[in-house]
Amino acid sequence: MAPNTEAPGADQRLSVLKTYKLYVNGAFPRTESGRTDPLLDGDGNAIANVCRGSRKDFREAVAAARKAQTGWAQRSAYNRSQILYRAAEMLEGRRGQFESELQLLGASAADARVEVECSVDRLVYYAGWADKLQQVFGSVNPVASSHFNFSMLEPTGVVAAVCPDQPGLLGLISVVAPAIVCGNTVVALASESSPLSAVTFGEVLHSSDVPAGVVNLLTGRRAELQEHFASHMDVNALVLCDIDPAASKELEILSAENVKRTVLRKSVDWHHYDCESPYWILDTQEVKTTWHPVGT
Amino acid sequence: MQHQSTFMPTATVAVDEVGVRERASRFQKRSIKKDSKVLALNTVLSMIDLTTLEGADTVGKVRELCSKARNLHSAAPDLPHVAAVCVYPTLVAEAKRCLEGTKVQVAAVATAFPSGQAPLAAKLADTKAAVADGADEIDMVISRGRFHSGDEAFVFDEIATIKEACGSAHLKVILETGELGSLDRIRRASDLAMRAGGDFIKTSTGKIPSAATLPVTLVMLEAIRDYYYDTGKRIGMKPAGGISTAKLAIQYLIMLRETLGQAWMTPDLFRFGASSLANDVLRQLEKQRSGAYQSFDYFSQA
Numbered sequence: 001m002a003p004n005t006e007a008p009g010a011d012q013r014l015s016v017l018k019t020y021k022l023y024v025n026g027a028f029p030r031t032e033s034g035r036t037d038p039l040l041d042g043d044g045n046a047i048a049n050v051c052r053g054s055r056k057d058f059r060e061a062v063a064a065a066r067k068a069q070t071g072w073a074q075r076s077a078y079n080r081s082q083i084l085y086r087a088a089e090m091l092e093g094r095r096g097q098f099e100s101e102l103q104l105l106g107a108s109a110a111d112a113r114v115e116v117e118c119s120v121d122r123l124v125y126y127a128g129w130a131d132k133l134q135q136v137f138g139s140v141n142p143v144a145s146s147h148f149n150f151s152m153l154e155p156t157g158v159v160a161a162v163c164p165d166q167p168g169l170l171g172l173i174s175v176v177a178p179a180i181v182c183g184n185t186v187v188a189l190a191s192e193s194s195p196l197s198a199v200t201f202g203e204v205l206h207s208s209d210v211p212a213g214v215v216n217l218l219t220g221r222r223a224e225l226q227e228h229f230a231s232h233m234d235v236n237a238l239v240l241c242d243i244d245p246a247a248s249k250e251l252e253i254l255s256a257e258n259v260k261r262t263v264l265r266k267s268v269d270w271h272h273y274d275c276e277s278p279y280w281i282l283d284t285q286e287v288k289t290t291w292h293p294v295g296t
Numbered sequence: 297m298q299h300q301s302t303f304m305p306t307a308t309v310a311v312d313e314v315g316v317r318e319r320a321s322r323f324q325k326r327s328i329k330k331d332s333k334v335l336a337l338n339t340v341l342s343m344i345d346l347t348t349l350e351g352a353d354t355v356g357k358v359r360e361l362c363s364k365a366r367n368l369h370s371a372a373p374d375l376p377h378v379a380a381v382c383v384y385p386t387l388v389a390e391a392k393r394c395l396e397g398t399k400v401q402v403a404a405v406a407t408a409f410p411s412g413q414a415p416l417a418a419k420l421a422d423t424k425a426a427v428a429d430g431a432d433e434i435d436m437v438i439s440r441g442r443f444h445s446g447d448e449a450f451v452f453d454e455i456a457t458i459k460e461a462c463g464s465a466h467l468k469v470i471l472e473t474g475e476l477g478s479l480d481r482i483r484r485a486s487d488l489a490m491r492a493g494g495d496f497i498k499t500s501t502g503k504i505p506s507a508a509t510l511p512v513t514l515v516m517l518e519a520i521r522d523y524y525y526d527t528g529k530r531i532g533m534k535p536a537g538g539i540s541t542a543k544l545a546i547q548y549l550i551m552l553r554e555t556l557g558q559a560w561m562t563p564d565l566f567r568f569g570a571s572s573l574a575n576d577v578l579r580q581l582e583k584q585r586s587g588a589y590q591s592f593d594y595f596s597q598a
Contacts, residue, residue, distance in 0.1 A: 055589075059589050062589070228588075228589065231587070231588035231589070232588060232589040232591075233588055233589060233590045233593070233594060234589065234590065234592070234593070254588075257588065258591070258593075258594075
């Protein structure tokens with residue numbers, strides 16, 4: 001038999017499936033549980049492995065977010081804004097990768113392009129608000145006594161977010177950007193059905209000066225994790241997107257235990273410019289009013 | 297002064313460093329869950345010496361600490377009390393007053409803590425003043441300088457003399473293991489301290505970066521075990537510095553149980569010197585009770 005002189009063809013090579021990791025505290029750990037779920041394309045072929053994050057991963061992520069929060073809030077608004085612009089630049093530079101990841105999961109080329117472009121724009125939109133929110137929404141208030149009375153916005157603290165299932169990338173950015181731009185830190189659970197671009201977005205954040213712990217991204221199953229998102233006593237605000245109404249009540253009760261600021265987003269058209277609003281930033285801000293005595 | 301150094305131990309067992317590290321790493325791989333975890337956490341709480349040893353300590357700070365010792369977490373009244381509060385000698389009287397009517401002991405660091413670089417007379421005066429103010433326990437530091445220059449007899453005599461000055465107060469001997477260099481030296485210092493009359497041996501002052509570790513504590517526990525086989529006397533152990541999480545504290549308990557046995561699983565023979573450990577333990581206990589992860593926001597600081 002003649003020796004096989006043909007070079008091995010593409011069809012003979014076993015492809016290496018990437019395991020998409022979590023993004024916690026500025027690093028990319030596997031889940032401590034060791035569990036992964038295969039992600040299938042439209043034809044049922046495995047295209048990647050995705051970590052199935054556990055409640056302990058969530059606990060670690062909250063600890064990282066807590067540690068990072070004060071430092072992030074103390075940065076100048078201008079600096080936070082620059083860092084978000086930088087993330088938008090990096091996202092723009094990696095458009096190709098994001099588009100192909102969306103297409104792998106069944107999006108058409110045109111839809112993928114629109115989602116990525118919209119994501120970049122949304123990041124730029126929110127980056128711009130960092131040094132404007134205070135002067136637009138802060139106020140000096142008329143009072144009847146001899147006090148100088150003024151109200152300022154302060155970040156709520158650690159925000160836990162369950163991101164919408166679709167669109168995977170745009171939904172995540174529309175939830176994370178308004179939360180972090182004015183000083184909160186975030187632990188976000190990425191889309192269950194379309195997690196790839198969310199995890200890749202972690203790589204973008206990692207290379208764009210966003211300090212470790214400011215954004216922590218988990219992948220995994222909503223049903224397993226959302227209860228812990230709502231009950232964790234060290235989480236100050238909860239953003240729940242497209243939560244099934246039956247589960248929503250339970251989660252809101254858990255979340256009330258430490259009076260989390262709870263935001264529900266339902267039936268949102270994530271591509272619409274309605275999602276670009278300073279009121280989305282205010283959803284995770286607290287108003288602090290100061291009474292400063294003055295001479296009569 | 298009567299020289300007691302004739303009672304000094306002559307030879308010290310050589311320590312197998314690789315073996316110790318390997319053994320110590322095993323203690324980190326046990327899985328302690330549910331009821332066992334709650335039992336362990338409660339045991340840890342009962343062994344804590346709540347500590348404040350800052351130059352800036354005030355009477356007010358000590359009152360806060362004592363109030364924390366009296367009332368660890370108001371939402372959980374059935375908790376065990378901590379073993380002791382540990383303060384500087386000048387604050388002993390205030391601590392004693394605040395803890396009247398409780399079983400919480402007052403420990404004082406004495407003998408020119410943390411360096412130990414003072415004349416013996418000054419160290420004795422320091423110790424006696426703390427005892428006179430009511431300290432139940434004295435934490436002394438050994439003279440590491442003398443130890444390193446080979447003057448072990450001095451170190452031995454000094455411990456014995458301080459022990460005399462303590463009267464009925466318990467003596468804990470701080471070796472400051474981070475300054476001793478090797479596990480062999482730590483073993484030697486442990487043997488000296490026990491033989492000279494220390495009731496407890498303690499790893500560190502908490503004032504230098506290298507404090508208690510599992511391997512160091514294991515070497516000291518083994519010294520305690522050998523001393524028990526020799527003499528029938530049970531010496532206590534106190535790791536201090538750097539133990540700030542409940543998880544790590546439980547690993548120490550596992551090591552204690554597997555090295556010295558159940559007889560040592562009591563605050564009379566094992567202590568944790570720590571300032572932030574108590575709140576982490578409380579947080580974990582509350583997590584076990586409620587099922588929800590906890591925040592430090594809801595635990596009193598001291």
